Amino acid sequence: MKTRMTTRQQLTQSALAALATIATMTALAAASGAHAQDMATQAETMSAQDEALSAQLDPTPQILDTTSMTDDHSVNVPTGWWTYTNVSAASIGTYLSQNNARLTEVKVYGVSNGTPTFSVRMVANSGAYAVPGWWWYYGLTAADVTAKVNANTARLIDLQPYDAGGGTIRYAAVMVSNTGSAARAWSYLMGVSTSQISTQITNSGHRLIDLDSYVEGGVKKYSAVFVANTGADAKSWQWFYGVSPATIASKVSAFQGRIVKLDRHSDGTYNMIQVKNTGSDASAWWYQYGFASMADLNNYALQLASRPVDITTYKDANGTRRYDAAFIDNANTSTRRMRSEFAPTFLDANGNPTKGIFEAYLKEVSGSVKVDLNGSRRAETASSFKSVHLLHSMRQVAAGADTLASAFSYYEYDPVKGKDACPNPALETAANLRTNYNFETGLDQMMAISDNRTTRGTVIRYGGFTPFNNTAAATGLTGTTLRHNIGCGYKNLSTGKYDPTNMRNDTTASNLARIYEGVWNSTLLSNNFNARTEFLESANPSSGVDPTLQAVINEEAAALGKSAIAASFGANIKRWGKGGSYGTCLPDSNGACGQKVTIRSGTGLISLPFKSGGVIAPKVYSFARLISDVPVSCWNCTEETNYVNAYNDASNELYRDEIRAALKTW
Structure with missing residues (x-):
């Protein structure tokens, strides 16, 4: 794989994608030595019982999604985006209003006296990311989830199970209107096993867009959201559960994929969903484990002119809060070109921004922004x-x-x-x-x-x-x-x-x-x-x-x-x-x-x-x-x-x- 350029030749989008998608234990160690040691002890091989591979479909290749009517995982149209962590529901409402945004992902950060705080991801509710209606909830029972979906004529895009205390499982959910041009054939499951998920995929022809695991009564269970894998939504894709970071890297490389979902188990293994990242579906993208803070995650994304499409947060074996994420390109053509100019010298061999800060910004006076590469990062000049x-x-x-x-x-x-x-x-x-x-x-x-x-x-x-x-x-x-x-x-x-x-x-x-x-x-x-x-x-x-x-x-x-x-x-x-x-x-x-x-x-x-x-x-x-x-x-x-x-x-x-x-x- 081409990891460095030997001349000032501009990196192509595919070359940059290849440069950026490697996620190795070395990179993990750089993020957190203690965490890397914990992860390194995980098994690097899987038996047939340990691995679940859903339908590896290969429909006619589709271009990247032009809208996020289905979800935002495969949209690389530049947009405003925001993340917040350890925030209350009331604070989320304030941020949504301030940013004219909508939620695309909600994770439970922690629960105190039955009340959760959250880590959330949101995008501007405009342009390619606009939807005709959307809602979010928390503290729902399984029956409540179904009731809200039906009442809103909605479709889930994110479903997060969590322990509200004493082993009581509740759900946080983000849903969008499933009417008009936003309507999709879709399905969802709660409290199921991986075999039940496989059965649903086989019987429905749907593909996974969200997958989370939790433990109830000592039994590992899963929630899953699917969309029909047809028409404009058709993608070649795979899913795995209980896999190590090294296995994820191997699967990504073999499939030439792009990760759209990572969900971490308490033992340091992961559930994973990836889609094909070749041909007209190709985009520059990145993933990384073990960020020490949401600020570090955001700085990583902004330095690469990317946008997180999935974030998971947890405490590692040492009790230290960590964040993992997958990212997709969020640059316009000129910004992407400038990123390619800096990349050979200022990204490391794994495509990560470890060599200081670089920024480039160009704006027509009283007009539009032409280039914005990490332009809002504070730095000494x-x-x-x-x-x-x-x-x-x-x-x-x-x-x-x-x-x-x-x-x-x-x-x-x-x-x-x-x-x-x-x-x-x-x-x-x-x-x-x-x-x-x-x-x-x-x-x-x-x-x-x-x-x-x-x-x-x-x-x-x-x-x-x-x-x-x-x-x-x-x-x-x-x-x-x-x-x-x-x-x-x-x-x-x-x-x-x-x-x-x-x-x-x-x-x-x-x-x-x-x-x-x-x-x-x-x-x-x-x-x-x-x-x-x-x-x-x-x-x-x-x-x-x-x-x-x-x-x-x-x-x-x-x-x-x-x-x-x-x-x-x-x-x-x-x-x-x-x-x-x-x-x-x-x-x-x-x-x-x-x-x-x-x-x-x-x-x-x-x-x-x-x-x-x-x-x-x-x-x-x-x-x-x-x-x-x-x-x-x-x-x-x-x-x-x-x-x-x-x-x-x-x-x-x-x-x-x-x-x-x-x-x-x-």
Whole structure:
């Protein structure tokens, strides 16, 4: 199997799927050593009595589902999605309303005094994921489930048995309307054995879409939901019960399948449903065991621009809460391409995002998002964060609370390092004070030469970090928090220890892009006292492109038979923005440098020369891209250079699809 690319050639969707679907005990161990040991002791072989294989049907291949009228397991149309864990029924209602979403899966997290809390998965109830009606319930008896299905003319999509206390079995259920275009032939079973499930499959010609096990009176029982395996719902599929992770990996590989359901037994084995993942049914997808938190699970999904289609939660043999999940692609074409650009360097050999954080975001100003690869993940961006300092300062100017011509104070912290020094407040003495710039020049230096001294000068000017964080909150930069002086990395100068938890400057690619979009369209910054104009003048304006971006233009122009205009096209591109770079450390248990990491980022605006009626009519895009906390053994060495080069290459690829669209107008 092809697991790594040796060139910058774009990974195809099928190659990426192959890269991502391996789930090995090594990957499990990386997630949790103790849990991996528990799983490794499970038997890796099955007898005929241990394995149940349902009808391995092979109808005419179907394309991936275009709607989730049946379920959402095989829909890879991009959508909003959310997960929550250990939440009450009332909280779920609040989240559903806030997100305009519907539940697609509900798991019981725990039960206290008969009242359960839940882990849930929800999707936006719109577009390909909209259904004509849906309901969810908990605390149901088997008879209650049937009554609710009948009363709502509904069809179950998720049925979760749980012990409500004292061995009393109750059910949580999610159901959708089974009327009109959403109507399906279907069936369900509760409190049955695996042989009864097999009989139902044989007799009905239905396929499983949900399978859960539980113990009642010392006997293992199952609940199961089926849909008719015909027409648009026809899929080649398999199901197994009581199998180990190693066996799951083997079955996935042999069948060329995609997991849509994992249900864990208390002994560490699993029930599993998979569908064929070849031909027109193929999609990039992933699965993983042993996440330590729902946040870790979500970060994994977002880094890969994927969406969880099944989540199971449990306590492992050591009593530690864990989460397992299967994921499907949730990217549009441009985002998928960008993921493929980062993948060869920033995913490990098993297709997992273990080499730091990478993000890419591109949005037409006042228009649609073109690329969103992990764009909402909080990360350190080094000097790209100075765009926040500039925004706050210019908003003060626009409000008439400050003036660019006024005096400006900053300090010299290290004459050798100069602008690159870490601003140490202990060195802010009269002897180190500098007043040779006015405020406008100080901001220009902050952006043009990335001066850490004048950046700290803005913080001093406004009384600390709080005003900047207030501006972030007021302008919708919900993932942005200023905690340290840029230039000091994660080091706490008062303790001498690395402390990213308290010293990291958090922001996101989408937040950084939002700053520039909001300046360009004047929604975040007016031009009172020339504030907007001055922001853009400070943000390193340039015309034309560097050779690496021109190479992208040349490739696209050649493909369109327009090589003759490639140079002119590139000369008409304009850009504004700010980059950033760091080498810093993640701490060991004593706060010393436990792991060296590298950070690179860039954010701003790009104006592409679209034409209308033969006249250039530019379209402006805001962008941001970054790599953060990428582990390296050394700085300024080949290893770090390889990561930086891969980041730079991906950065130029960010605009390729929009460049192609613009070239078509010439």
